[in-house]
Amino acid sequence: MAGLMRLIVLLSMFAAITLTSRAQYILPITKHEPTKQFYTTLDIDSAAKSPVNLLLDLQTSLTWLNCRKLKSLSLLRLVTCQSSTCKSIPGNGCDGKTCLYRQPTPLGVTPAVTTGRVVQDRATVSKASLRSFTFSCAEEKHLRGLSPQVAGVLGLSPGRFPFWRQVTTAFNIIPKFALCLPSSGTGRFYIGGANYYRNNPVPMTLTPLKNIGSGNYLLSVQSIYVGGSPLSLNPSLLEGGAKLSTVVPYTVLQTDIYNALARSFTQKATKIGMFEAPGHAPFTDCFDEGASTRNKRGLKNVPVIEFVLPGRAGEVKWRFHGENTVVRVLETVICLAFIDGGKKPKESMVTGTHQFQDYMIDFDFSTTLMAFSDSLLLHNTSCSTWPSRK
Template sequence: MGGLTHLIVFVSMFVSITLISEAQYRLPIMIYEPSKQYYTSISLRSPNMYSVTFLLDLGTNLTWLDCRELESLSSLRFITCQSSTCKSIPGSGCDRKSCLYLQPNPLGKRVTGRVVQGAATFSTKDGGRQLVSLPRFTFSCANQLLPLPVSGVLSLSPAGEFSFWRQVTTAFNVAPKFALCLPSSIFGIGHFYVGGVNSYNIPPFNASNPLPMTLTPLKNIDSGKYIISPTSIYVAGIPLSLKPSLLDGGAKISTVVPYTLLQTDIYNALASAFTRKATKMGMSKVPGTAPFKTCFDEGGSGRNIEEFMNVPVIEIGLPGRAGEVKWRFHGANTVVRVSETVICLAFVDGGKKPIEPMVIGTHQFQDYMIEFDLSTSRMAISDSLLSHKTSCFNTI
């Protein structure tokens, strides 16, 4: 029995080590400037390797693609209704023998497609740059035209077995987490990391000089959303006077909403506090420019929003390991330039009764490293990379 016990312990240790492999898989992230949304590129066999662009969506449960983009469907395996794969996809349905999936489309009406499997290829820097293949990538093959340059939507939801990051981490036995570093410019390429490492190579940061990260819990990930729990909001270090119940619904993180949406009462409190501080700094309020309601003329002072002290700092208080921690938004993430001299508060009034009181959009976390660790149900937020004289597209 002693030998059997030792064998069980050894096998358990081996499995544990395998599951926390520090292999890292890295895909590019590009910004589509007209919509302020982000996409990546994956190669599918069709029957030759064919590069396809996918919109990144934290809220989609199953990746889908307009399969008319492919050269041929001959290399795809169509999933049947009676298969274990189809039965394990929540919300799946049937059309004769084919497994179907209906899901929301962040760019328009809901999409129905046949569930298929095919080989997906992308790059990794584990042991040097090389291509790796996911031989049984499960996705939905729909007939739905999307605006260029996007051909489909990449699922990054925390729910279920078939989001892209989950399929990769399961197939390669790596830690169930991923990270996004969104570039702020069309001239740079950001990065989408899948798998477990303790550091990211963003000069000057590396394994011996790790990027500072702040941890906060993720709330109710079974909902299929990434939600954090704001405890307060600050402008220039001063907390807003808000009814605590306004923040009870939490804040959803979104990669398809370009600017943070706030419930009307939260927005009004933020805009008022920001305006008071901005006018004291010498800015003049001017009429809004849709979708922004709070705008300012910088005058002749030659301010530059990339310089962090030129506009009031906005902070979101969040629960941390030892009390409240803060997610700080500086100039480049706080305002947006709409003309040579006019800047606007880059937060949008989301209405009186939204589903979530806050939806944090991509403008607010450009040039931050945001990591979602599903093994611990926590999100890690870096300092603004711009504050360290680097950015999301300054990676190696």
């Protein structure tokens, strides 16, 4: 009898561990249309419940925000310089006994880096309490360039102190998170391991993340196709990979890559009845949509752009369809939704949020793999309605 009871206890413990490891936490994602910025809303301070909107940024390590937006500053706990927390934060510093963090400004405004005090407070994630959420305080003047609704930046880098890692460590869940950026409505930010598509299965494709120790999310782009045809590119242009960004609105390409893409896209587009039109800044390659560019699903019937990536068993392709390859600027005029980044940019390819909209993108640090879906629009759903039964 005692042996049976021990077995039942062990099975119960195992079940509890399994359920915990597969737990899922969800936050909303909102798009601020004028600035094309995406933010989530987080409750900080479990006593006063201070909801703050924070810009999603894949490059920022430690979350920072205007702490005056919180209802109770007295509950903030200063992190000391000698603490293990402070010593683990990249770019840390000291102001007497107080830990400081050098806050990178994600939008390239001046100054590019500011300094704020590191603090801790409780945060609420899907009704669960994160007791020691570590972040830093910024002055309101350092929020220039952010949309009026936004109070700071949510760090989502591959580093040691991004928000997603603090959540997965505190709750002992699988170290992964997923983003579903909406083209309209409200999208979803998932943390932890769960079947996002249990009720509405959509194919997910795996590709390895490249050199995550760099602090960036990089993909190894092997080649680029437009309308089924490969671009003729110097292989050295693709060696640095494509950096993923949640603050750049449109994918930015080195000039030679952009010119090859635009030239091929224009050739394919004119063959299906589109006509070249004057550019509309910041876009240089625009087209009169014509009568043949919409199919029965309402998707624009324009050339598909494909990034060829390494997979587990050969190459895989990330396909961008109409809504992610072009942007409407006038009633009948659409433009190629890619930007010429110049001859010598810091990165040859930086993928923007317009290309991510209505795709599920999953970062799994237990495997260092990224999974991406087809365009959800091809499956009669979107990030604002996902998941839903057909």
